[in-house]
Amino acid sequence: MIFQDVQAIVLAAGKATRFKTNTSKLVEKLCGQEMILFITKALEDLQIHTIIIVGHQKEAVMEVLKKHHSSNIDFVTQEKQEGTGHAVLCSKSTWHKDLILIMNGDMPLVTETIIEQLYNKHKETNATITLAIAHDTDPSGAYGRIVQNGNKLAIIEAKEFTADIEDHPFINAGIYLINRQFLESVIDLLARNKISNEFYITDLIKMASDKGEPISTLTVPFDRIRGINTFREFWAAEQILRSEIINHLMIEGVRFQLPQTNHIDLYVSVGAGTQIDAGVQLLGTTQIGNYCKIQSFSYLYNCQVESNVIIRPHSVLDTSHIKSNASIGPFAHIRNNTLIDEYVTLGNFVEVKQSTIGKRSKAKHLSYIGDTTIGEDVNIGAGTVTCNYDGINKHNTTIKDNAFIGSNNTLIAPVTIEKGAYTAAGSVITENVPAESLAIARTKQINKEGYAKKLRSRIQKAKNSENKIE
Numbered sequence: 001m002i003f004q005d006v007q008a009i010v011l012a013a014g015k016a017t018r019f020k021t022n023t024s025k026l027v028e029k030l031c032g033q034e035m036i037l038f039i040t041k042a043l044e045d046l047q048i049h050t051i052i053i054v055g056h057q058k059e060a061v062m063e064v065l066k067k068h069h070s071s072n073i074d075f076v077t078q079e080k081q082e083g084t085g086h087a088v089l090c091s092k093s094t095w096h097k098d099l100i101l102i103m104n105g106d107m108p109l110v111t112e113t114i115i116e117q118l119y120n121k122h123k124e125t126n127a128t129i130t131l132a133i134a135h136d137t138d139p140s141g142a143y144g145r146i147v148q149n150g151n152k153l154a155i156i157e158a159k160e161f162t163a164d165i166e167d168h169p170f171i172n173a174g175i176y177l178i179n180r181q182f183l184e185s186v187i188d189l190l191a192r193n194k195i196s197n198e199f200y201i202t203d204l205i206k207m208a209s210d211k212g213e214p215i216s217t218l219t220v221p222f223d224r225i226r227g228i229n230t231f232r233e234f235w236a237a238e239q240i241l242r243s244e245i246i247n248h249l250m251i252e253g254v255r256f257q258l259p260q261t262n263h264i265d266l267y268v269s270v271g272a273g274t275q276i277d278a279g280v281q282l283l284g285t286t287q288i289g290n291y292c293k294i295q296s297f298s299y300l301y302n303c304q305v306e307s308n309v310i311i312r313p314h315s316v317l318d319t320s321h322i323k324s325n326a327s328i329g330p331f332a333h334i335r336n337n338t339l340i341d342e343y344v345t346l347g348n349f350v351e352v353k354q355s356t357i358g359k360r361s362k363a364k365h366l367s368y369i370g371d372t373t374i375g376e377d378v379n380i381g382a383g384t385v386t387c388n389y390d391g392i393n394k395h396n397t398t399i400k401d402n403a404f405i406g407s408n409n410t411l412i413a414p415v416t417i418e419k420g421a422y423t424a425a426g427s428v429i430t431e432n433v434p435a436e437s438l439a440i441a442r443t444k445q446i447n448k449e450g451y452a453k454k455l456r457s458r459i460q461k462a463k464n465s466e467n468k469i470e
Contacts, residue, residue, distance in 0.1 A: 001046070001116055006177075007097040008048045010039055011087050012105035013055025013078040018230045024057035025228060027064050030108050031241050032265030032283055034064045035228065038108035044072055046112055048101065051094050053078050053087040083198025085190040092187060095180050102201065104174040106228045109237055114175070114220050121218045122177045128213035129182070129205060132173035134222040142229060143171035144202050146217070153209045155202035160195065170217075172202060173225035182213060241266070271307065289324065298329070320352075341376075358401070371413065372397040381407035381425065388413045400435075 016025035026036035036052075043050045054061050055078040062075055076091045088102060099122070101115070114132060122130035133146050144155040145168050155172045156163075186207050190199045208215055228234045245266065246259045253272030256262060263281040270276070271290035279297040282288065286300045289307035294300070298315045305311070305322045312329030320338040322328060327345045334340065336354040344357050347364035355372040363369060363380035371388040373396065374380070384405050386397040395413035399405065403417045406425035417423065418435035427441040 001119075003046055003048050003119065005098040006048050006101050006119065007095065007099075008043050008050040008101040008103065009088060009091050010036075010043070010050060010052050010103050010105045011084055012036055012061055013053045013058070013081055013087050014106075015056040015081060016106075016229070024061050025234075026105050027057075027060050028234065030234070030238050030266075031245065031263075032267060035108050036061060036064060036105050037068055039103060039105055039110065040065060040069060040073065042110065042112050042115065044069060046115060047072070048115075049097070050074070051076055051091050052105075053091055055079070055081050055087075083193070083196070084201040085187070085199030085203060088183075088201055089187050089190070089199070092184070095184070098180055100178050100180050100183055102176045102178065104227060107174060107225055108228070109224050109226055109240060110175070111224060114218075114224060117220075118175060118177050118218050121216050125216040126214060127177075127216040128179050129208050130177045130216040130218060131205065132175040132220050132225060133170045133217045134173050134220055134225050135169050136171045136222050137165050137169050139165055141171065143173075143227070146170040146172060151209070152206075153215050154206040157193075157200065157202065170219070171222075173220060174227060175225065176201070176204075178204070182208065277313075295329070371395065372399065374399045375401035375403070375419070377402050379404045381405050381409060383408040384411070385409070386411045386413060 012026050019025045027034045030038070040050060050073045052065060052073060052075050054075055058077060065073060074094065076094060078087045078090045118130055118132055136143065142158050144157050145161045147154050147156050147163070147168050186204060189207070190203055192198065193200055205215065223240055226233065226237050228237055242264060245264045246256060246262060249264070249270050250256060254270045255275040257275065258278035261278045262276055263283070265283045268282045268286045270282070270288040271292070273291040274288055275293050277294060277296040280294050281299045283300065284302035286303045288294065288305045289309065291308050292305060293310045295311060296313045298311045298313060300317045302319045303317045303322065306324040308325045309322050310327050311317065315329035315332045317328070318335040320334045320340065322340045323342045325343045326340050328334065328340070329347070331349050332346050333351040334346070338352045338354060339356045340346065341357060341359045343360045345362040345364060346352065348366065350363050350365070350367045351369070353370040355369050355374065357374045358376035358378065360376055361374050361378040363384070365382035367380055367382070367384045368386065369380065370386050371394050372386045378399050378401065384407070387410060388394050388397065397411050397413045398416040400417060400419040402420045404422045405417070406423050406427060408426045409423050410428045412428065412430045415429055416432045418433060420436040421433040422438045423429055423433060424438065424440040424442065427439060429439055429441055433439040
């Protein structure tokens with residue numbers, strides 16, 4: 001559907017005082033995406049030119065929007081936040097379409113379908129104003145309530161509503177489609193609310209009703225128009241969105257063992273046949289292939305994981321690429337653009353940072369590999385550390401194909417271990433090791449027979465002296 005006669009105004013200037021963070025709630029991320037972007041991306045997909053009314057923390061809001069929208073969006077600043085009606089008034093000079101779509105910026109679950117239905121209802125009924133409403137009889141809600149007496153319609157703010165909720169079970173969703181000609185004629189006539197001293201856009205409904213203008217309503221599901229004013233409401237909306245994401249993945253063939261414990265971001269993809277265990281978080285733009293196992297309490301952010309990979313429990317992967325048939329963890333930490341090739345095994349308490357590990361290589365225990373290029377079929381012994389930082393600069397280590405690094409090795413970068421070379425356990429390697437060589441870099445062991453008895457005697461005498469002093 002093409003909306004050639006519609007432009008949108010998104011209200012994004014509020015202070016969000018109930019968040020108590022002193023930052024704009026609209027840049028809080030919901031399943032990995034800033035709240036304001038759910039609205040603006042929907043409008044962009046519908047090709048509706050959009051004006052964003054900014055005010056409080058406007059720099060943060062504008063930065064997010066400019067990062068994700070290159071065109072079809074403009075900004076108007078509400079210098080002093082005096083209510084939603086005043087915010088709309090601030091944008092008056094930008095109106096150039098026949099219909100003005102006004103939306104709150106804190107409704108991330110609104111769908112394009114709702115906007116399309118609102119437009120169709122407006123056209124079909126030849127209305128002056130069409131607004132979305134939802135059934136909600138929760139007395140603790142902060143939504144304005146729809147009150148209709150005969151042909152008269154009004155929206156009463158929650159803090160001013162005193163009637164029986166059961167008699168007025170519908171709330172205002174905060175989405176309006178208004179004929180520009182009418183809006184231009186009444187927007188300057190809005191009066192300050194006696195309680196808040198602000199101008200409310202909701203008063204336009206009563207003004208239109210009093211003038212006998214045709215008003216239409218579109219009933220939509222409450223969950224789709226939830227506004228977010230507190231972190232509790234934020235949590236509720238995220239639970240709904242997360243459930244939808246996981247439900248979609250299940251339909252696509254992904255097995256979740258305990259889905260209520262998983263956090264899956266909006267732009268994550270998971271292939272069919274993959275199993276996601278309890279407590280797993282898949283965040284950012286993470287992509288998981290087919291037939292993988294992501295085991296309990298693992299955390300993946302902006303990672304690409306190919307097919308048939310197993311990520312064992314409590315592993316952390318950040319901005320890295322894991323190729324097919326690799327095995328990672330448990331308690332592994334892979335980060336900073338690391339590339340793990342096919343059939344690689346990285347085991348318990350192995351950390352890899354900004355490195356490449358070639359096919360079939362393995363580091364099974366207690367190792368740190370940083371700024372390192374490892375070839376194919378390399379063995380990294382337990383306790384190996386690549387010392388890549390001299391206090392000022394980072395340096396690279398290269399370990400070529402078929403090399404064998406003994407346990408408790410310390411490789412002082414920059415250093416290269418050539419093909420097929422061995423390093424002895426306990427070595428501190430400071431120089432390059434030629435191909436097919438054995439490098440031994442440790443002091444000679446000396447055994448002093450009978451000396452243990454003398455040491456124990458000295459220790460006991462020292463203890464006795466300490467006891468006497470006390």
